[in-house]
Amino acid sequence: MTRFEPLPFEPGYRRVAAAIAARILDRSLREGDPLPAETELAEQFAVNRSTVREALRELESADLVARRRGSKRMVITRPASERMAGRFGQSLALNDVTVREVWRTLELIEPSLAAEAARAADEQAITRLQAAVDHFGADHADAAAAVAGVADFFRAVAAATGNRVVALTQEPLLLLLLAGLEIMIDQAPQARRRIATAQQHICAAIRTHDADTARDWMSRHIRDFRRGFEVSGIDLDSPVAAPR
């Protein structure tokens, strides 16, 4: 028996959005370029302004266009990867990804990442990294501040690779880890000290461009997080909390 595909029907607002998005993605519309006014877009596409507006909301949500603060004109923007990383993390959480999966993924990639940082770190990156370590060393009463400190450290390590893709790939995982960490860090009393120790070793290894040591200590560091989770009674197979 012959099977037929369902007839594709795209409503106008989506076709308009797709048409504009295509022009942005192929870069014939570039960042900062102002978008024509809604009435003019409506004329050009030969649709009603309402339809154009719905399309614009779609693009706005995809972060392909935005309005300068306190301005009316929309301009083309390149979607901030940090924001997309956040959304990506959020979607992972909503799909009931478990703490174990996140943790295990970090265990797989972070050591390589630390090793790369040791190879590539320049003076400035090391300074930033050291600052993050020092800042964490000063003890934080506040769990939220401590968690932010952990995030800072990981971001500084990733930044030391000089590779934006590395840093951004890590970002969603970090967001998911941190949500659980905020619970854990107060339950496991030695957590702060153990984290600080690991950070110092990793930082020292990166400073001396000792990739292997950086890898080892990062490996240990991540493994330690699992212990922390277990000690504080978090079920590794429970879904992670959605960030923010």
Add this chain to the structure above:
Amino acid sequence: MTRFEPLPFEPGYRRVAAAIAARILDRSLREGDPLPAETELAEQFAVNRSTVREALRELESADLVARRRGSKRMVITRPASERMAGRFGQSLALNDVTVREVWRTLELIEPSLAAEAARAADEQAITRLQAAVDHFGADHADAAAAVAGVADFFRAVAAATGNRVVALTQEPLLLLLLAGLEIMIDQAPQARRRIATAQQHICAAIRTHDADTARDWMSRHIRDFRRGFEVSGIDLDSPVAAPR
């Protein structure tokens, strides 16, 4: 001098969208739940239907609501992480990330990932992996088909880890790599054969749960991609093409 923050002003369509999104993120609206009709939402929020529609387009674009095919009613959905991964990759590309950065990141994480696959792969995963390898082995005249085959292979490896986070973390990188690969694979005539060989070795190592060999061959495999890029005259420091 005292500084003032700009007065926050949120248009109605955004506040409506945020209100609905919040109910989805805290899971008081759950997947599959039907959304009230537009007119009813307009009544409840005490705004015009046009305003509601703009809010819906925003949610639709964030993949928090969707329409069942051939149906009118909107239902709550959990954002498909695959789609978010695509958006994430897109945003990386629009931020002028270079081929080198993507490639280097893959070089850092894929070997660990292959090793994990070798540890965790079950019978079913191996079957799927073998199928991907066999399918690629049958030569593809079409560059697009060959590229799809490469993607299939990497996805099968990631799936073999049994860890969704691993698979999804890899996804944006894969999309960015593939865009360049489609150019490369026709320029470098031995590319197909070299890829096939590497796939076979990796697959065999995973099948025998030989993590070290899997890691090594994957490492070689990724390094080979760089050679392919160089041979085919792609500048590693040029920005990657935006996927799709």
Add this chain to the structure above:
DNA sequence: CAAGTCTGATTGTCCGACAATCATACTATC
């Protein structure tokens, strides 16, 4: 029970409207 018919609800799109705000040019003031 399957196929046809009817009816109301809902969506996609359009039109027209208006207040609030923004961009800009022009004018007055010191």
Add this chain to the structure above:
DNA sequence: GATAGTATGATTGTCGGACAATCAGACTTG
């Protein structure tokens, strides 16, 4: 000449109403 005030037109956010196309469900008929 720089600054503050004023006038003008363009643009956005929101509203109300409208209508054809389609969907969901009830009802009828064979």
